Amino acid sequence: MSAPDLHATVAVYRVKSDAASIEARAQGIAIEQSIEMPLEAVRDETVRRDIVARVGAIRDLGEGRFEVEIGLSHLTFSNDAGQLLNMLYGNSSLQDDVELLDFRLDPELLGGYPGRGQGIAGLRARAGAFNRALACVAIKPQGLPPAGLAKLVEAFALGGVDYIKDDHGIADGSFNERVSACAQAALRAADRTGRLTHYVPNLSGSFPVMRDQIARLRDAGLRAAMVAPVIAGLSNAQALAQENPDLAFFAHPTMGGAARIAPPALMKLFRLVGADAAIFPHFGGRFGYSLETCRAIAEALRGPWPHNFSDAIPTPAGGMTPARVQEMLDFYGRDTMLLVGGVLLRAPPERLTAEAAAFVRAVAEYGAAQ
């Protein structure tokens, strides 16, 4: 009767409930995340069969928490990542007893997402770095004029880092000036080092503004950009990646609200919309992620997906220091991009290049020693 593959996408929730109520609560979530009306009021047999979400496994986690799996019909979200998020967690995000723990997208749907992008191999090829982890730094603070940011780019590029990203707060009106100045600074450094460091500007604003920013960064010869998918809207991050298959996209987790959406699930969404590098806070920095969470994030970003769907390089950050390179690479392995930010900037200006070079050397030597 029913077409079982319609509901092959599964949302996994953690729900506060008592044992007597959990089945009804799970059914309530299934309704909320699909038809959002009383089931008995649905007269259309096709809707009942093909649209209404279905309660799957329920597992008692103890202490009044249950893990609940709900099968979502792909007819309700199709190939749009924003609508996927809407169906995974939209209304339920307003209820304080439900967290989105994970989701498993029907592999057959992957073809509709921008999964033929750069991935880890593309980031490596662009950087010419194949046998070691990648090294990334951030330029900041916001408010520094383009010339000041460009100076940082030049100093760090002379130190040999692979990628230099904007701070995610940098979003003022000087995009064109900044991108032009920073791209030229990277080229000046490349003239001396013989190797190009890639500057990754932060996109911000509405979609039309971001589209224009991409045109400008292309004009400046750049081939990578950072986007915050939660703020841009997942559908828009997806559309940008689909329109620009030759660009590498870094995803920033800002507004990820990790306390309600499990971080690895968020990272899967970022990968789904075409991120090639996904930034997240590593254990022991300014954010509270556990090592277990970090391991799950790395798996979400790098684990094999069907149809050769692109991977994304785990990019741990959030208060990291060059002193932690060894420990972090022990943990993540080589298919990782280490991102250090503010700590490098503690050094006096004349030491920036040497500090960056020491960071790059630590990353490279770890690779050589394996």
Added chain:
Amino acid sequence: MSAPDLHATVAVYRVKSDAASIEARAQGIAIEQSIEMPLEAVRDETVRRDIVARVGAIRDLGEGRFEVEIGLSHLTFSNDAGQLLNMLYGNSSLQDDVELLDFRLDPELLGGYPGRGQGIAGLRARAGAFNRALACVAIKPQGLPPAGLAKLVEAFALGGVDYIKDDHGIADGSFNERVSACAQAALRAADRTGRLTHYVPNLSGSFPVMRDQIARLRDAGLRAAMVAPVIAGLSNAQALAQENPDLAFFAHPTMGGAARIAPPALMKLFRLVGADAAIFPHFGGRFGYSLETCRAIAEALRGPWPHNFSDAIPTPAGGMTPARVQEMLDFYGRDTMLLVGGVLLRAPPERLTAEAAAFVRAVAEYGAAQ
């Protein structure tokens, strides 16, 4: 020395902390939500003075919670709502000890937002309903073909409701057919009743897709649309409102994650990006909002803002019934749009118009009795 008005925008957080640590924690949030690097590493005096966020009042709420006010420099977000949200709560949303309770935007910045839209007066004028609350219903379920949804529109329009909105989950590929069929159904009903009910289609997908949907709904003679600002991205909701000052926008709260962003603060953001009607779950329905929260939401949407900034009509929903009209209007007063959804659809098809008419009558008679 400093320009005090640069930091006139204030974010208000609730922070878990002990008394000994709260000042340092507040300073940490101020850094996280602005320059995101060690303060001592900032060498540029202008950045220190004009960019770094400033800790303001700290109030002990008891039980290890503090209310913390942080002044944000408007140079860090300017007139872009997405960037405003990034600076209000972006990285801090990843830390589980911080909730965004409220924000107060520098009134001087309001001019950059789409605040000259329809507002409550515009929604009333369009509906020709001036001395009573407005009545809105939702059509659902998702998955019903356009002809089925159009039948519901016709039945409800014959019952005399003011606005008929799509369920926020309706986002399939049949936008053009649906909008055309539902607009025609509303016109057929208007031929019989002499009064037009406004159909409000749900927009979904990337910004370019939404732009195209707006062109199509205009073609069909419609002048209102619903958008989910958190999923579309606040900057994009803002851009749509700015591009279409003659359309009325309904904001849906899906993905609002109310447990971490206080619902009234979210509603202020929706008003800021040009919502004319803002939907939220009322007390006693499927969601856990208290009456106090609902009162604060109504104030956030209708309270006076400087520069005649448009208001937005509170649109309580989330499992409401016609039986609650009296109680809800006692609570919200006339400048309210009541939205009932699934419960109307429990009625057999031949009763839909009568049920809708009873709902409208209850709303109208309450108005007349005041």
